[in-house]
Amino acid sequence: MTTLLLSLPVALPLLAALLAVAASRQAAGLAMATGFLVLGLSVWLAFEVAAAGPITIALGGWEAPLGIVLRADGLGAGFLVVSAMVMAVVLVAAQPSFEDQGQESRAGFAFWPLALLLFAGLNTAFLSRDLFNLFVALELLTLSAIALVAIEGKAGSVTAALRYMVFALLGSVLFLLGAALAYAAHATLDIGLLAQVELGWPMAAALALMTMGLAIKTALFPFHAWLPPAHAGAPAPASAMLSALVPKASFVILLRLWFDLAPELASPLLLAVLGGLGAVAVIHGSLLAIGQDRLKLIIAYSTVAQLGYLFLVFPLAGGAGGAQPWSAGAWTAASFHAFAHMLAKAAMFLAAGLFLRAVGHDRLEGLRGLARAMPIACFAFGLSAISLMGLPLSGGFTAKYLLLTSAFASGQWGWGLVLVAGGLLAAIYLFRPLNLMFSKEGAAASLTPVPRWEQVLPLLLALAAVLLGLFSAGPFAFLQIGRPGAAAEGLLP
Amino acid sequence: MTAVLPVLILATSLVPALLIFWLPERAWRARAWLNLGGAAVKILLVVFLMVEVANGVTHEARLDLAPGLYLLLRVDALTLLFVSLSAFLWLMTTIYAIAYLGDGPNLSRFFGFFSLCVAATTGLALAGTLITFFIFFELLTLTTWPLVVHKEDAKSVKAGRLYLAYSLPGSAALLVAIIWLESATGPVIFAEPGDLRVLSDASLMAIFALFALGVGVKAALFPLHGWLPEAMAAPAPVSALLHAVAVVKAGAFGIVRLIYDVFGIALTAELGVGLPLALLAAFTILWGSLRALQQTEVKKRLAFSTVSQVSYIILGAALAGPYAVIGGLVHLVHQGLMKITLFFCAGLYDERAGITRIDQLDGIGRRMPMTSICFTIGAMGMIGIPPVAGFVSKFYLGLGGLQAGEPWVVGVLAASALLNAGYFLPMLYRIWFGVAPADAPQADERSLGMLVPAVATAAASLAAGLFAGAAISPLAWASLIAAGYLP
Numbered sequence: 009m010t011t012l013l014l015s016l017p018v019a020l021p022l023l024a025a026l027l028a029v030a031a032s033r034q035a036a037g038l039a040m041a042t043g044f045l046v047l048g049l050s051v052w053l054a055f056e057v058a059a060a061g062p063i064t065i066a067l068g069g070w071e072a073p074l075g076i077v078l079r080a081d082g083l084g085a086g087f088l089v090v091s092a093m094v095m096a097v098v099l100v101a102a103q104p105s106f107e108d109q110g111q112e113s114r115a116g117f118a119f120w121p122l123a124l125l126l127f128a129g130l131n132t133a134f135l136s137r138d139l140f141n142l143f144v145a146l147e148l149l150t151l152s153a154i155a156l157v158a159i160e161g162k163a164g165s166v167t168a169a170l171r172y173m174v175f176a177l178l179g180s181v182l183f184l185l186g187a188a189l190a191y192a193a194h195a196t197l198d199i200g201l202l203a204q205v206e207l208g209w210p211m212a213a214a215l216a217l218m219t220m221g222l223a224i225k226t227a228l229f230p231f232h233a234w235l236p237p238a239h240a241g242a243p244a245p246a247s248a249m250l251s252a253l254v255p256k257a258s259f260v261i262l263l264r265l266w267f268d269l270a271p272e273l274a275s276p277l278l279l280a281v282l283g284g285l286g287a288v289a290v291i292h293g294s295l296l297a298i299g300q301d302r303l304k305l306i307i308a309y310s311t312v313a314q315l316g317y318l319f320l321v322f323p324l325a326g327g328a329g330g331a332q333p334w335s336a337g338a339w340t341a342a343s344f345h346a347f348a349h350m351l352a353k354a355a356m357f358l359a360a361g362l363f364l365r366a367v368g369h370d371r372l373e374g375l376r377g378l379a380r381a382m383p384i385a386c387f388a389f390g391l392s393a394i395s396l397m398g399l400p401l402s403g404g405f406t407a408k409y410l411l412l413t414s415a416f417a418s419g420q421w422g423w424g425l426v427l428v429a430g431g432l433l434a435a436i437y438l439f440r441p442l443n444l445m446f447s448k449e450g451a452a453a454s455l456t457p458v459p460r461w462e463q464v465l466p467l468l469l470a471l472a473a474v475l476l477g478l479f480s481a482g483p484f485a486f487l488q489i490g491r492p493g494a495a496a497e498g499l500l501p
Numbered sequence: 502m503t504a505v506l507p508v509l510i511l512a513t514s515l516v517p518a519l520l521i522f523w524l525p526e527r528a529w530r531a532r533a534w535l536n537l538g539g540a541a542v543k544i545l546l547v548v549f550l551m552v553e554v555a556n557g558v559t560h561e562a563r564l565d566l567a568p569g570l571y572l573l574l575r576v577d578a579l580t581l582l583f584v585s586l587s588a589f590l591w592l593m594t595t596i597y598a599i600a601y602l603g604d605g606p607n608l609s610r611f612f613g614f615f616s617l618c619v620a621a622t623t624g625l626a627l628a629g630t631l632i633t634f635f636i637f638f639e640l641l642t643l644t645t646w647p648l649v650v651h652k653e654d655a656k657s658v659k660a661g662r663l664y665l666a667y668s669l670p671g672s673a674a675l676l677v678a679i680i681w682l683e684s685a686t687g688p689v690i691f692a693e694p695g696d697l698r699v700l701s702d703a704s705l706m707a708i709f710a711l712f713a714l715g716v717g718v719k720a721a722l723f724p725l726h727g728w729l730p731e732a733m734a735a736p737a738p739v740s741a742l743l744h745a746v747a748v749v750k751a752g753a754f755g756i757v758r759l760i761y762d763v764f765g766i767a768l769t770a771e772l773g774v775g776l777p778l779a780l781l782a783a784f785t786i787l788w789g790s791l792r793a794l795q796q797t798e799v800k801k802r803l804a805f806s807t808v809s810q811v812s813y814i815i816l817g818a819a820l821a822g823p824y825a826v827i828g829g830l831v832h833l834v835h836q837g838l839m840k841i842t843l844f845f846c847a848g849l850y851d852e853r854a855g856i857t858r859i860d861q862l863d864g865i866g867r868r869m870p871m872t873s874i875c876f877t878i879g880a881m882g883m884i885g886i887p888p889v890a891g892f893v894s895k896f897y898l899g900l901g902g903l904q905a906g907e908p909w910v911v912g913v914l915a916a917s918a919l920l921n922a923g924y925f926l927p928m929l930y931r932i933w934f935g936v937a938p939a940d941a942p943q944a945d946e947r948s949l950g951m952l953v954p955a956v957a958t959a960a961a962s963l964a965a966g967l968f969a970g971a972a973i974s975p976l977a978w979a980s981l982i983a984a985g986y987l988p
Contacts, residue, residue, distance in 0.1 A: 379653070380653070387522075399672075400636040400639045406566055409567075409632070410567060412677075412680045413680055416680050416684035417684035417685075424680070428676065431673065432669060432673055435669050446650045480566045481564075481565040484566075484567045484568070
């Protein structure tokens with residue numbers, strides 16, 4: 009049973025992607041069914057993990073280092089569930105945009121298989137423990153993501169997709185080089201086995217290469233230039249997947265590499281560099297977001313900033329310690345932040361897509377007076393903004409609170425100030441669209457109506473982001489299942 | 502000890518709010534029933550809890566968020582002082598708002614956020630830990646913003662922007678203060694004060710200052726008061742609620758919690774941070790009154806009067822002597838009753854006679870007698886003329902100043918009373934003795950829904966002063982609270 013539970017989230021979307029190409033008429037329904045099926049399976053798997061601890065399976069009975077091993081711990085299963093939630097809702101929301109275009113158009117035909125391939129790539133990345141499998145997962149993920157950016161064939165988005173591809177390929181090459189180096193030195197690619205052996209400089213070099221490759225794929229400053237045009241240029245449901253889900257896969261792998269595989273190879277310099285680049289991303293991304301006058305670009309630059317917060321986990325992990333009960337606070341907070349961002353950012357892009365459809369363009373001016381015309385979508389936008397700003401009660405707040413406490417308790421004030429400043433900057437760039445929604449003067453007279461049920465979809469995701477903050481004790485405990493020791497002790501001895 | 506009641510009392514405002522959002526615009530009746538029903542149940546619960554607390558029974562509810570981070574709702578005497586005020590005024594304001602807004606646009610959104618705002622205030626009063634206080638404090642900011650911009654015109658949108666521009670940095674300062682403190686001491690629980698001495702004096706002073714800054718924005722403490730007069734662009738019931746219960750009171754309440762439940766009187770005195778705060782409050786009292794004197798619009802003058810009056814509470818809390826504490830706490834209630842009366846009346850003048858400027862008030866007393874009587878009671882209370890409630894607060898504050906060895910307080914109170922008289926008496930003169938110009942617009946009082954709340958709150962301000970010696974008066978309750986804090 010557990011074998012199926014672990015392998016189906018990987019296998020089902022792959023299978024569905026093949027079927028969606030073959031029976032393209034049924035593709036949309038197939039994709040939605042897959043979304044909900046995988047969501048159900050992930051929740052089931054999460055319950056199993058909660059009951060019995062981390063679950064490891066070897067496909068076909070071949071143990072590592074020979075066979076393919078999948079492992080679901082709190083971290084992996086948690087990401088699996090949240091991303092399946094986002095995916096299920098996004099696939100429903102994509103229905104109207106891609107169904108209308110008909111099977112004959114490229115977008116209407118290609119969207120569903122690509123989305124399903126992306127889904128398979130994500131799930132593989134969350135469950136795999138093998139560097140080569142992770143590489144394959146990342147490739148699947150990135151290639152389908154690039155194709156989704158270019159799916160409408162508009163000149164701007166094709167350019168954005170090409171730029172994305174250049175960065176992504178560079179990232180892949182670096183990651184593959186690192187994996188090859190690791191294999192050459194230790195004759196295995198399994199993270200669990202590698203963690204048990206004495207690691208020397210070849211592994212340090214391999215980790216450096218892989219970290220750089222993953223940082224590029226996670227759009228860490230200064231490798232973020234590809235992200236905003238790509239995420240803003242894609243159709244809204246695709247943007248939701250790209251911004252909310254795709255960068256999380258490479259981040260989870262980064263967490264695994266440093267916290268599970270080789271915490272002993274970390275150095276103060278590494279922590280300072282990763283944390284520092286994250287901090288610059290928070291400030292730089294937010295400032296750029298403030299300067300945008302198109303809604304989707306604001307949201308995309310916000311992703312650059314929000315991904316920056318994740319990298320603060322490296323210097324802050326193990327920060328509190330001592331008398332505090334939240335010793336794994338920063339490590340858990342990074343996952344909380346990622347979850348909250350997945351839910352809130354997907355909600356925001358879906359809402360932006362509805363605004364765009366109603367108004368006909370996504371310049372900020374078009375948002376005037378929408379609070380009256382599309383109250384539910386605006387409410388969803390507002391709720392997700394609360395989570396992104398890290399205001400209570402929301403998943404974003406819990407994450408920010410835990411990170412701040414780690415920063416202050418360990419005397420690393422600087423990171424704490426970055427967190428506070430980032431929240432205020434987010435308030436500035438998110439307030440501009442919200443403010444316009446509530447300004448009725450100069451509002452456009454005619455809008456394309458958007459059905460109520462479509463507005464409810466982003467609201468569901470935004471509510472989930474808020475509820476993550478209210479009911480965070482369960483997820484917090486869940487993430488501790490199979491948690492690496494370094495999560496509590498920090499990366500430096 | 503039960504967990505049901507604190508959650509229930511929060512739910513009386515929260516549940517109606519969540520339901521109202523989904524009601525269609527035309528469901529006036531359902532909205533009214535949900536709101537009034539919630540408010541009525543809440544009042545009953547408050548009365549029951551008052552008996553419980555007076556008998557020494559504790560009620561608390563707890564929700565864990567993460568290790569070391571939990572929401573704690575706890576009913577104590579100070580909680581009830583604030584909750585009872587907000588429950589009574591919520592009921593009154595809801596009746597008023599239903600009549601005031603009539604069949605205007607976006608009513609479900611308005612009443613939804615209106616109830617949410619009251620829920621946030623209730624949660625803030627119930628908060629048993631510092632972080633719970635912060636969470637509801639932020640929720641209050643977020644839920645009042647849609648109310649401020651309700652009219653969606655340029656002026657209210659600007660007011661909303663200003664409100665957030667002051668509030669959000671304030672909250673950031675507050676959060677830093679809280680986490681700085683908690684990262685050294687662990688979670689700060691009001692009922693079980695921890696030892697803050699693990700931090701150095703300098704750190705504690707900085708934390709106190711950051712905290713005062715954070716809540717001072719809401720309490721409109723000088724120089725953080727700029728947003729309040731602008732927020733007058735909101736509909737009259739919102740101004741009434743903002744000025745009497747929700748926002749500014751949340752700030753003042755925060756200061757009381759800070760001094761009495763986080764730092765404690767002893768440590769506050771030892772650090773010497775009480776006096777600077779008292780001086781700042783005294784300055785705000787005078788500054789607000791001076792600015793009120795310069796205003797020509799009714800609502801603006803009332804707004805600056807709030808800036809001044811709320812600082813009485815902070816002054817009392819900061820002086821920390823027995824009488825001063827009582828004076829400050831009781832003013833939390835008294836100012837609420839009197840100020841909401843004044844705002845109800847200002848709304849009536851505006852709606853029924855088109856009066857927004859002070860020079861239009863001439864002779865309105867004869868045409869709108871009930872409104873004008875209520876306005877007069879509120880204004881006399883603000884000046885501190887007995888037997889209206891304001892007199893009691895000021896009397897205790899003055900005594901408290903002397904008792905704390907700060908005789909200048911009496912001077913500040915006297916000067917402020919003179920200034921208050923200076924800006925309220927000319928209004929009263931115009932109302933009662935002015936001669937209405939021949940072309941004055943039509944004026945009447947034919948809006949029972951607006952008049953009844955004004956009369957009720959005016960009567961309550963009068964009763965709170967007349968029967969201050971009774972066992973269930975706000976004064977008696979404030980004395981009970983003060984007795985719990987003083988050595």
